[in-house]
Amino acid sequence: MKDMLVRLIDLPDISDLEMNLGKDNIMFRKPIPPEKSFVMDWVKNHFGQYWMNEVDAAFSYLPVRCFIAQQENDILGFACFESTSKNFFGPTGTLDSMRGKGIGKVLLVKSLQSLREMGYAYAIIGGVGPVDFYKNTVNAVVIEGSESSIYNHLLRKKK
Template structure:
């Protein structure tokens, strides 16, 4: 999997979509430290140990380097930034039942806006699977030669 590069100076407008989702009682916010285990456990259950570990790393910063989509007491999606490496976006995920509503794009843009507020002009989206989503959502482009990345020697659980 390759990394992607995204320019942060002209991110797409998401407020209208966010307002539409607010009518369905879906809110977007950064979680706070007392919620760490809830967010981490949710990510572990739905997306696995690697991403749960990255969420845990995102909680080492204040404010937390993570956004969540929430409806009532349920998490619907999450997105981290600067969790595994400086200026990196990810991991991110939305519950399958809620995909296609714009939740993932809002979490992506909010995370990228957070990176921009930290002073970055560009961000790296690490180890991308759905490249078209990032290209269409924020104009990201593949970084050629990025197959060798920070994830190349990742420890794996033995079978």
């Protein structure tokens, strides 16, 4: 998987989308430390150990470097930024049943806005799966030669 680069100065306006999702009681926010185990367990159950570990790293900062999408007491999605590497977006995920509603877009843009507020002009989206999503949502471009990344030599659980 390749990395992508996104210009943070030209992010799309998500205010209408966020307001419309709010009509369904979907809110977007940064979780706080008392919620850490709930968020980590949810991510592990839906997306695995590696992403849970990256969420753990996101909680080592205050404010937390992660957003969640929440509907009442349920997590619908999450997005981390600058948790695994400086200026990196990800990991991110939305429940299969909630995809296509714009939740992932709001999580992405809010995270990228946070990176912009930290002083970055560009951000790296690491180890991208859905290239077209990032290209269409925030005009991200593939970084040529980025197949070899920080994720290449991850330790694997022995069988």
